[in-house]
Amino acid sequence: MLRSNTWAQIWSVIRVLSAALLAAAVVRQLVNTLEIASSNGRDIGVTLVNYFSYFTILSNLLSVIVLLWAAMWFWFRRRDEADEPPILARVLAATTTYMVVTGIVYNTLLRGIPLAPGTSIAWTNEVLHVVGPIILALDLFLGPLRRRLPWRAVATMAGLPIVWVAYTLIRGPLTTNPVDGAPYWYPYPFLNPNNFAGGYAGVSVYIIGIAIAVLAVGVLVIWIGRRRGASVEEEEAAEAAEAIEDATGHPPP
Structure with a gap:
C-alpha cells in the first residue's frame, strides 16, 4: 500500500500541510x-541573527523545504521515476535525523529550563520541538x-551539525546578549x-554526546530507509536490463 499511487498522493498532501x-x-x-x-529596546539585528542561530529553527526550516520538495517532486516527476532522486533522499534522511535529535535533546535537556514569561509561545514551542520531530519520524x-541509501550517507549527515557547532562557539564570545547585556x-x-x-x-562532553546521538539516529534512519526503499543497485540493474531488451528485442540472459 505504501508504494501505491493513492497513498503517495495522500502523503504528499500531508507533507505540504506539515x-x-x-x-x-x-x-x-x-x-x-x-x-x-x-518593546524592550533591544538590538533587532542581533535578535534576528540569534533567532536563526538555534539548531531547532534551522532544522525546522530545512524540514519545511524538504517536505515541500518531496511533495512537488512526486507531483511533477517523470513517469519513469519510481523512487526519490538521490539528493532528495539524502537531504530527507539528514533532516529526519536532525529533527529526531532536536526532539530528544529538547525533551531531555531543555524542557525543564524556565523562560521569561511571553518569551516562547506554547503551541509554537510544541510544534517545533515535538510535533515536527514526530512528523519527520512518521515520514x-x-x-x-x-530510496535505499548507502551506509556512507551517514557521514554526510554530520556536515551541518559540525558547521553549526563551530559557528556557535566562534560567534558566542563575540556577541553581546541583547537580553541581559552579557558579553557572550x-x-x-x-x-x-x-x-x-x-x-x-564541559561543553565538549555535551558536544560529543550529541554527536553520538546524531550518528546513532542517522544509522537508524538509513537502516529503516534501506529496509523500506528500493536499492539503487537494483534500480540500475533493472534500467540496464530494460535498455538491453529495447536494443535487442530480447531480455538479457
Missing part, C-alpha cells in the same frame, strides 16, 4: 521574538517511494562554557 504548520510556527515565534525585542516509516550569547546553555567550571571541557 510544511505549512512548521513554517507557521517558525514565523509566529519569530514575530513574537521581534515584538518583545522592539520515515510512511513516506512513499523511498549561546543558543543553548550546554554550549555556553561560562556555565561549566571546566569551561570548554
Whole structure:
C-alpha cells in the first residue's frame, strides 16, 4: 500500500500541510521574538541573527523545504521515476535525523529550563520541538517511494551539525546578549562554557554526546530507509536490463 499511487498522493498532501504548520510556527515565534525585542529596546539585528542561530529553527526550516520538495517532486516527476532522486533522499534522511535529535535533546535537556514569561509561545514551542520531530519520524516509516541509501550517507549527515557547532562557539564570545547585556550569547546553555567550571571541557562532553546521538539516529534512519526503499543497485540493474531488451528485442540472459 505504501508504494501505491493513492497513498503517495495522500502523503504528499500531508507533507505540504506539515510544511505549512512548521513554517507557521517558525514565523509566529519569530514575530513574537521581534515584538518583545522592539518593546524592550533591544538590538533587532542581533535578535534576528540569534533567532536563526538555534539548531531547532534551522532544522525546522530545512524540514519545511524538504517536505515541500518531496511533495512537488512526486507531483511533477517523470513517469519513469519510481523512487526519490538521490539528493532528495539524502537531504530527507539528514533532516529526519536532525529533527529526531532536536526532539530528544529538547525533551531531555531543555524542557525543564524556565523562560521569561511571553518569551516562547506554547503551541509554537510544541510544534517545533515535538510535533515536527514526530512528523519527520512518521515520514520515515510512511513516506512513499523511498530510496535505499548507502551506509556512507551517514557521514554526510554530520556536515551541518559540525558547521553549526563551530559557528556557535566562534560567534558566542563575540556577541553581546541583547537580553541581559552579557558579553557572550549561546543558543543553548550546554554550549555556553561560562556555565561549566571546566569551561570548554564541559561543553565538549555535551558536544560529543550529541554527536553520538546524531550518528546513532542517522544509522537508524538509513537502516529503516534501506529496509523500506528500493536499492539503487537494483534500480540500475533493472534500467540496464530494460535498455538491453529495447536494443535487442530480447531480455538479457
